[in-house]
Amino acid sequence: xxxxxxxxxxxxxxxxxxxxxxxxxxxxxxxxxxxxxxxxxxxxxxxxxxxxxxxxxxxxxxxxxxxxxxxxxxxxxxxxxxxxxxxxxxxxxxxxxxxxxxxxxxxxxxxxxxxxxxxxxxxxxxxxxxxxxxxxxxxxxxxxxxxxxxxxxxxxxxxxxxxxxxxxxxxxxxxxxxxxxxxxxxxxxxxxxxxxxxxxxxxxxxxxxxxxxxxxxxxxxxxxxxxxxxxxxxxxxxxxxxxxxxxxxxxxxxxxxxxxxxxxxxxx
Amino acid sequence: xxxxxxxxxxxxxxxxxxxxxxxxxxxxxxxxxxxxxxxxxxxxxxxxxxxxxxxxxxxxxxxxxxxxxxxxxxxxxxxxxxxxxxxxxxxxxxxxxxxxxxxxxxxxxxxxxxxxxxxxxxxxxxxxxxxxxxxxxxxxxxxxxxxxxxxxxxxxxxxxxxxxxxxxxxxxxxxxxxxxxxxxxxxxxxxxxxxxxxxxxxxxxxxxxxxxxxxxxxxxxxxxxxxxxxxxxxxxxxxxxxxxxxxxxxxxxxxxxxxxxxxxxxxxxxxxxxxxxxxxxxxxxxxxxxxxxxxxxxxxxxxxxxxxxxxxxxxxxxxxxxxxxxxxxxxxxxxxxxxxxxxxxxxxxxxxxxxxxxxxxxx
Ligand SMILES: Nc1ncnc2c1ncn2[C@@H]1O[C@H](COP(=O)(O)OP(=O)(O)OP(=O)(O)O)[C@@H](O)[C@H]1O
Ligand SMILES: [Mg+2]
Numbered sequence: 001x002x003x004x005x006x007x008x009x010x011x012x013x014x015x016x017x018x019x020x021x022x023x024x025x026x027x028x029x030x031x032x033x034x035x036x037x038x039x040x041x042x043x044x045x046x047x048x049x050x051x052x053x054x055x056x057x058x059x060x061x062x063x064x065x066x067x068x069x070x071x072x073x074x075x076x077x078x079x080x081x082x083x084x085x086x087x088x089x090x091x092x093x094x095x096x097x098x099x100x101x102x103x104x105x106x107x108x109x110x111x112x113x114x115x116x117x118x119x120x121x122x123x124x125x126x127x128x129x130x131x132x133x134x135x136x137x138x139x140x141x142x143x144x145x146x147x148x149x150x151x152x153x154x155x156x157x158x159x160x161x162x163x164x165x166x167x168x169x170x171x172x173x174x175x176x177x178x179x180x181x182x183x184x185x186x187x188x189x190x191x192x193x194x195x196x197x198x199x200x201x202x203x204x205x206x207x208x209x210x211x212x213x214x215x216x217x218x219x220x221x222x223x224x225x226x227x228x229x230x231x232x233x234x235x236x237x238x239x240x241x242x243x244x245x246x247x248x249x250x251x252x253x254x255x256x257x258x259x260x261x262x263x264x265x266x267x268x
Numbered sequence: 269x270x271x272x273x274x275x276x277x278x279x280x281x282x283x284x285x286x287x288x289x290x291x292x293x294x295x296x297x298x299x300x301x302x303x304x305x306x307x308x309x310x311x312x313x314x315x316x317x318x319x320x321x322x323x324x325x326x327x328x329x330x331x332x333x334x335x336x337x338x339x340x341x342x343x344x345x346x347x348x349x350x351x352x353x354x355x356x357x358x359x360x361x362x363x364x365x366x367x368x369x370x371x372x373x374x375x376x377x378x379x380x381x382x383x384x385x386x387x388x389x390x391x392x393x394x395x396x397x398x399x400x401x402x403x404x405x406x407x408x409x410x411x412x413x414x415x416x417x418x419x420x421x422x423x424x425x426x427x428x429x430x431x432x433x434x435x436x437x438x439x440x441x442x443x444x445x446x447x448x449x450x451x452x453x454x455x456x457x458x459x460x461x462x463x464x465x466x467x468x469x470x471x472x473x474x475x476x477x478x479x480x481x482x483x484x485x486x487x488x489x490x491x492x493x494x495x496x497x498x499x500x501x502x503x504x505x506x507x508x509x510x511x512x513x514x515x516x517x518x519x520x521x522x523x524x525x526x527x528x529x530x531x532x533x534x535x536x537x538x539x540x541x542x543x544x545x546x547x548x549x550x551x552x553x554x555x556x557x558x559x560x561x562x563x564x565x566x567x568x569x570x571x572x573x574x575x576x577x578x579x580x581x582x583x584x585x586x587x588x589x590x591x592x593x594x595x596x597x598x599x600x601x602x603x604x605x606x607x608x609x610x611x612x613x614x615x616x617x618x619x620x621x622x623x624x625x626x627x628x629x630x631x
Contacts, residue, residue, distance in 0.1 A: 162359040165326060168346040169353040170373030170424055180372070184363040 022242060028235030040232070047236035057222060057237065061244065064219040067132060068201040068248070071139040072194045075147035078140070079193065080186065083151040087160055098152070102145040110142060114210035130213025138211055139201045146200060147193035154189025191256035195249050202245050275459040276337030276427045277302040278323055284331035285318055292318040293484045296332070300428075300462060300477075305454050307463045307471035310481030311507070316464045319481070320430050323462065325349045336427060352426030356433040358413040360405040366392065366416050367401040373424040391419040394453065411442040418453065428460045436466065447474050468508050472496060480504055497547075502619050505545045510579075512551070512589050514544040518618060527585050532561040534613040542620045546611050548579060548590035553601075554610035562616075564589070564609045568601045582607065 029047055031040020051057050086094045117138055121128035128134040163185070167177040183190075205220040212218060219241055227234040279299040285292050293315035300306045308316045321327040322334060325346035333340050341349055360369050371388040379387070392398040395415035405413055414434055421429060434450070435443040451474040454461045465471050471478045472492040480487045480495065488500045499505035505513060516526030520539030524531040531544065554563050566582035566589055573595075580591045580601055591609060593599050601607060 158362060159357070159359070162355055162357065163361060165324075165346075165353065166355070166359045166361070166420075168326075169324060169351060169421070169426075170376060171347050171350065172373065172376040173347075176376055181361055181363070185361070 025235045025238045025242075028232060029239045031232055031235075034231050034235075044232070047230075047233045048240075050233060051236050051240060056217075057219075060217050060219045060222040061240070063132060063216060064202055064241075065244070065248070067136050067139060067218060068198050070136050071143060071201040072147075072198050074136070074140045075144055075193065075197050076190060078144065079147045079151050080183070080190075083148060083155050083186075084160075084182065086152070087155045088164065090161070098148070102149055105142050105145055110204070110206035111210070113138065113142065114207045117207075117211055129211055130216060132212070132216045134211050135208060135216065135218070138207045139204060142204070142207060143197040143200045146196040147190075150192040150196070151186060151189040154186050158185050160185075187256060191252065194252050194256070198248060198252060199245055202248070203241070274427075275302055275457075277304070277460060278428055278462065279335040280319075280322070280332065281335070282332035283319075283322060283329045283334065285315075285322060285327055286330045291484050293322070293481075294331075296486055298479060298486060298489060300460060302337075302460055303458045305451065305461045305463065305474065305476045307465060307475040307478045308481060309465055309468050309471045309478060309507070310487075312466060314481045315484040316466075316481055317432055318484075320432050320462060320464050323428070324351050324353055324430055350424070350427045352421035352424065352429040354414070354417050354421050354429065354431040354434045356437055358405070358410070358417045360413055360416055360420070362405055365402050365404055366397060366408075369405070369416055370419045370423050373420065377424060387423055391423050394422075395419045395449075409442075410438050411446055414438065414446065415449075418450065422453070422457065422459070426459070428462065429454075431461065431463045433464055433466065435470070443470070450474070472508070478508075480507060482507075498617065499545065499619065502543055502545075505543075505617070505619055510548055510590060512546045512548060513619075514546070514587070516542065516544060518542045524616075524618060527587070529564065530561065531616070532613050533616070533618060537618045537620070540620065542618050545617045545619055546615060548592040549577070550615035551589070551591045551609045551611050553593075554608040560610065562611050562613065566591075566607050566609055568603050568605045568607060571601070571603060582609065 028034050028040050030043055030045070032042025032044045032046075034040035082098075086098050117134060118129050121134055160182070163181055164177065167181060172181075203220055204218075205224065208218045209221050209224070212221060219237070223234060223237045223241060226237055277300050280296050283296040284294045296319065308319060310316055318327060322329055325341065325344065329342065334342055336349065336351070360366075361372065364372065367388060370391050371384050374384045374387055389398065389401075392401055395418055397412060397415050397419070400408065400412070405416065408416070417434075431450070435446055438446065447470055450461075450463075463471070463475065468478075472495070475492060477489060477491055478495050479489045482503055488495060488504045490498075495504065495508050499508060499511075502513060505511045514524075514526045516524055518524055518533075518537045518539055518541075519530070520536065522533050522536035524533055524542070524544050526544065554560070564584055566584045568580050569583045569588070570581045572579045572581075575595075577592045577594055578600065580593065582589045582591055589609065591607075593601070
């Protein structure tokens with residue numbers, strides 16, 4: 001009994017920490033003033049109309065979505081062959097390298113990576129710094145493990161090497177095997193990897209602030225700057241980011257479901 | 269398009285496969301006739317799976333030649349060998365319905381749509397799963413999944429079908445019925461089957477021939493009856509069926525010495541230490557008053573009821589001896605009873621286990 005109430009209060013605390021700030025942001029985005037009071041005062045939709053009115057903010061949002069979508073795409077294009085190769089080779093060495101790489105983004109702070117990128121790609125006469133391609137590259141490297149990991153457990157769970165042997169004994173060509181067996185059976189892993197990496201890229205701040213320029217700023221960067229200008233506006237921007245993020249994630253889930261309904265019992 | 273070709277035999281000529289420095293299988297020569305049902309049995313780790321994978325082409329031999337029919341296939345990739353496979357854990361494609369699973373290989377062969385449809389339905393019919401065509405593998409029991417795996421493998425008309433412990437994940441009842449179904453399908457389709465199992469009883473009941481393996485080598489190959497009644501070694505006698513093995517000595521003059529008895533042998537064997545094998549059902553209760561050479565006095569110590577028979581364990585001067593008696597009216601012994609056991613010379617078999625001294629290094 002005591003144990004139970006302890007755990008339920010833990011859960012309540014958890015939600016308070018996650019949801020309370022979001023709720024306050026939502027309130028703030030509709031408030032006229034939020035200065036020196038516990039809660040904002042007045043009601044206005046001004047902040048939202050400003051947000052959609054200014055080209056800079058819309059462009060930043062589109063840039064964020066663009067980079068996030070491409071991040072997911074490149075992650076998938078890199079991860080599926082990589083995970084396949086590691087699994088099929090059955091090599092212990094490769095697996096060790098894989099496990100090590102999975103730790104890199106946790107071990108290396110983004111700020112270190114950002115500085116490194118600036119050092120590496122900023123030459124006189126030609127610089128990648130300030131271009132969205134560099135940010136895309138940084139995001140792919142940064143989020144790759146979060147695509148690889150679910151794919152790896154997916155391919156192990158379906159015991160791919162046996163399925164491949166079945167394909168081989170049926171005389172199925174490599175292309176057909178990949179299209180009709182490998183990819184469909186990796187959808188659950190692909191889906192959870194896509195969710196994770198999309199959300200990470202969309203909200204990523206440290207790398208973005210370092211490697212983007214004024215024309216390529218992503219939404220989190222402009223949002224951060226907006227906080228210094230106006231609380232209400234920043235709240236509206238935050239709310240929008242959360243909303244877009246949630247919508248995109250729901251979209252990915254629905255998209256994935258429609259393909260993988262037959263194997264939805266594969267849980268990762 | 270590959271035309272339907274009759275199934276072919278398999279020949280292994282001096283096959284060896286090494287992992288690191290240890291030989292998984294070594295010096296295996298074996299030929300399987302077209303349309304034959306050969307089982308491979310042996311204890312865990314003796315190389316059964318390795319041998320099967322050598323035939324399938326997943327493993328390349330370090331020594332020797334694998335032939336399908338007349339054709340050497342060492343350099344032929346799996347895809348082109350046209351060898352079907354059934355795995356222990358089914359390995360059905362989870363994203364496809366049962367129908368799609370069976371049709372998949374046919375489509376890959378670019379068969380016409382009507383032919384794919386007809387053949388898939390025929391095969392689903394054959395394994396008794398036609399009514400579940402639109403289900404997914406996860407909705408089936410293990411036994412049903414294995415039926416589909418069988419249909420999927422047979423659909424593409426392989427020249428040989430290899431099965432690696434296909435029934436060992438199933439419960440006893442399903443296993444029993446499915447094994448005879450596999451046998452029926454094999455007989456009807458006339459396909460060559462190589463069937464790996466660790467269950468010697470299963471192998472004896474459905475095979476034309478059985479190959480017994482031990483530590484990567486072939487111990488004995490023969491019909492089920494040959495293996496059962498005429499094992500070539502202690503190991504074979506011990507692995508196949510239940511046996512009494514009396515460790516004693518041959519006197520070189522047609523007698524076998526054991527605990528002060530001298531048993532008469534059917535044919536004399538060379539003098540020296542050996543074991544005498546007698547199957548428990550080949551021991552009989554000696555009629556009162558009969559005093560022959562092959563009579564043993566024993567004390568009944570325990571009994572196990574096995575349905576049609578009861579197995580008694582009898583004690584002969586500290587050595588246990590098993591005796592099977594049919595459960596017919598009037599039969600049966602009480603624990604503690606003294607009995608006189610008798611066997612015919614032709615029902616015993618002297619084994620000098622030469623292979624016991626096989627050089628180590630063969631894993
Ligand atoms: N890929 C591999 N790498 C290294 N050693 C292997 C490999 N495959 C098999 N072996 C070794 O080869 C030997 C034979 O293995 P195999 O799987 O053929 O035995 P098995 O008779 O099928 O056993 P089981 O009844 O347990 O399935 C074993 O000692 C095993 O450790
Ligand atoms: Mg095996």
